[in-house]
Amino acid sequence: MLDKLIRKKGGREAAETPEGQNPGTREVPEHIAIIMDGNGRWAKKRALPRIAGHHEGMKTVRKITREANLLGVKVLTLYAFSTENWKRPKPEVEFLMKLPDEFLGTYLPELIEQNVRVEMIGDYESLPPHTKRAIRRAMDETAENDGLILNFAMNYGSRAELADAVKSIARSVDEGKVRPEEIDERMISAALMTAHLPEPDLLIRTSGEVRLSNFMLWQLAYTEFWFTDTLWPDFDEAALREAIDGYQARNRRYGGI
Numbered sequence: 031m032l033d034k035l036i037r038k039k040g041g042r043e044a045a046e047t048p049e050g051q052n053p054g055t056r057e058v059p060e061h062i063a064i065i066m067d068g069n070g071r072w073a074k075k076r077a078l079p080r081i082a083g084h085h086e087g088m089k090t091v092r093k094i095t096r097e098a099n100l101l102g103v104k105v106l107t108l109y110a111f112s113t114e115n116w117k118r119p120k121p122e123v124e125f126l127m128k129l130p131d132e133f134l135g136t137y138l139p140e141l142i143e144q145n146v147r148v149e150m151i152g153d154y155e156s157l158p159p160h161t162k163r164a165i166r167r168a169m170d171e172t173a174e175n176d177g178l179i180l181n182f183a184m185n186y187g188s189r190a191e192l193a194d195a196v197k198s199i200a201r202s203v204d205e206g207k208v209r210p211e212e213i214d215e216r217m218i219s220a221a222l223m224t225a226h227l228p229e230p231d232l233l234i235r236t237s238g239e240v241r242l243s244n245f246m247l248w249q250l251a252y253t254e255f256w257f258t259d260t261l262w263p264d265f266d267e268a269a270l271r272e273a274i275d276g277y278q279a280r281n282r283r284y285g286g287i
């Protein structure tokens with residue numbers, strides 16, 4: 031089983047672990063981001079159609095959301111559909127675009143009961159109308175909840191997000207609201223779709239793939255990565271706790287030696 035934590039080196043200044051504090055006693059990650067990979071392979075191993083893997087993966091979304099909320103995680107960002115996924119076969123894309131409605135139709139009452147707030151990052155307007163309706167309803171019906179933020183990255187691509195942020199800042203310069211010399215990291219972070227969220231503390235990617243796939247490239251600058259061979263449909267509460275244990279066991283540094 032390939033479970034490994036790859037710690038980002040270097041980065042922003044921040045206090046070292048205070049003297050005397052046991053580095054293993056770190057808090058639960060405030061923000062966990064997950065690239066939910068391995069659904070098609072899970073189905074193939076069982077001689078099932080790929081959509082069976084996506085459907086099983088949806089049940090894992092429910093399981094991991096509940097566990098993360100119980101553990102005190104504040105934000106859970108799930109990479110559900112990338113801008114590149116439109117290239118998949120039409121029937122698969124059509125099935126995927128129905129999953130938000132199916133997921134919320136089944137689990138929204140449970141999410142509301144758990145005080146979960148549903149949010150989304152990505153290009154909302156380009157989604158099919160039925161997909162937008164389901165997501166909009168879930169966001170509206172959970173807007174007052176102040177528990178875990180369940181943030182779906184839907185029709186999301188980090189480079190497109192960064193390009194939009196640059197355009198927005200360039201417009202502000204054009205309008206005389208911003209001088210070029212004022213543009214800094216903070217202004218760019220504030221122009222991203224995740225401006226209102228803390229940066230991810232822990233990124234988990236399942237199915238053994240070790241790459242970012244155009245996911246939160248700016249926001250993951252200081253994030254610890256956990257890569258596991260476990261396929262997303264098989265990723266259960268114990269697997270989540272193992273990833274969090276791996277995160278807590280490391281003496282996280284934002285730079286310095």
Ligand SMILES: CCc1cc(N2CCCCCC2)n2ncc(-c3ccc(F)cc3)c2n1
Binds near residue numbers: 087131148168184
């Ligand atoms: C549109 C692509 C997609 C795929 C997908 N899969 C398939 C691929 C990844 C594994 C999980 C199951 N899920 N699972 C939940 C949602 C969902 C999205 C938004 C929302 F508001 C509520 C639920 C979802 N969306």
